[in-house]
Amino acid sequence: MTEQVAWELYRSFLGVLREGSLSGAARALGITQPTVGRHVVALEQALGVTLFTRSQTGLLPTETALAMRADAEAMANMAAALARSASDHGNGVSGVVRVSASEVIGVEVLPPVLARLREQYPALQIELVLSNRVQDLLQREADIAVRMLRPEQAQLLARRIGEIELGLHAHPVYLARHGVPQTVADLAAHAVIGYDQPTAFIRKLGKSVQAFDRDTFALRADSDLAQLALIRHGAGIGMCQVALGRRDGLQRVLPQAFSLQLETWITMHEDLRHSPRCRVTFDALAEGLMLHLAG
Amino acid sequence: MTEQVAWELYRSFLGVLREGSLSGAARALGITQPTVGRHVVALEQALGVTLFTRSQTGLLPTETALAMRADAEAMANMAAALARSASDHGNGVSGVVRVSASEVIGVEVLPPVLARLREQYPALQIELVLSNRVQDLLQREADIAVRMLRPEQAQLLARRIGEIELGLHAHPVYLARHGVPQTVADLAAHAVIGYDQPTAFIRKLGKSVQAFDRDTFALRADSDLAQLALIRHGAGIGMCQVALGRRDGLQRVLPQAFSLQLETWITMHEDLRHSPRCRVTFDALAEGLMLHLAG
């Protein structure tokens, strides 16, 4: 087995897979379409495999190509991580660190924390990746992640921040107009804001919060940010972080019936422990989140 | 942040890191020394970092370069995995699968299993990686691993094979000449074969097997294979798999005092579940190992 496949070819291959066409990949990669085309041909020859079925409206990836995608993405992640760790040379805190968090945390909680951190270390650059999908730190999609789950991998360095409490909230204006529900049954007469497609996380909670079911929602949104915005604008009653509700002057509703504790963890690959930029960011996130929880 | 670092540069960089010199890397990569040198220079410029301090006796990697090594290795693993999964296209079972196992398992147990498997699927190619270090399947150092530990990662598909029992053994000739020890104390008068540097695994067992300590060993070898060979040639008394001892006509000694159960698992990345070549190999390994355990 000849190991002589140029790595550039994989990069072009991934580009085509992502963009769906030679031209698109060329644009994304900053090279020209004929070059990308030649790369793909070269890769197919090197591997002895058909990767795409050509059509003039684009390229259709074969099964083989699809199966290779995950590894190609991982390879790209590694390349990016490599570039990041290279930016970490000086003794000082500098370079790029990539932080992953949920949308709500990333939009509502992290900005002030990161702003302060940047003020302290102006040479530090931060990439914020917001996604509710659990990022894979081992594959280096991010350097540091804020998660609601205790990490399981031994190679991960984790610190428990505490518990974020979720509860039902509404804007005072809404409650003034529609009344404050006193029992769970009262909710039926209210505009309840909830999810549309249940995520894995919601399914896991599942039955634990009864009477909070898709069919009962008057307003459905999969984006947690959208739900939060709806609550804030008095559209109805929905779940959000208690700390956020308090901060924004929202009123909590039925606190005894609806309360959810989310364990919060900050996680980092243990190899990065001795990287100043990661270490510093890790600590700043921990401190900032604890402050947020304290309210 | 320009993402325009050619991936080839990383490959040459890793080559230099591995080989310790431009010339060595060039040989390993099948290109010439000036090219590797230029690649390194290009990478240093692209990243704005000094990766090596030049000397005419070789290149000395900087801290930065060393910190980047792990990611570079991971990237290389991904490239290799990519090439392997490409070889998996046909409907039939073909292509390369990389199996990792301990030295003893790999030398003493797997060969017949793999031979039979290859007879059944001639288009299947197998790379056997023997190492007592726990291979990292998530980083794709291997497709399938035989391990003595229950895997912890959720992304790994694992099957428990059973328990491998270790016990003290000696060749009948040795025992005929030196007598069969009847008590643990008797061992002091015997040639006991053991480890030199305790591995993490041995340290973990630690005190569980008393009277089996480095200082008491007459023959020390870190290679399990060497220990096994010594036992087989009547050099003394040592630990080995009971199944192997039985197969080779070794006699077990002090079975009640020295018995160790090792859980055995076969592990695979879950993404590979639908890869015929991996699936088939996984099953063959499971079956073969169970047969081995049954004796």
Place this chain on the structure above:
DNA sequence: CATCGGCTATGCATTTTTGTATGACTGAAC
């Protein structure tokens, strides 16, 4: 049905990368 915007494929000139050959240096061995 003609047009337009998207795509791929190909020929050709140019740029870039690579290899070859060589020189200069180091450290170990004799």
Place this chain on the structure above:
DNA sequence: GTTCAGTCATACAAAAATGCATAGCCGATG
């Protein structure tokens, strides 16, 4: 001290990859 095997750096020619321009094809749109 000299030789030898190893290293890196550099100059120049050869090879290869790239970009440009263009042709051809498809599908949507008016």
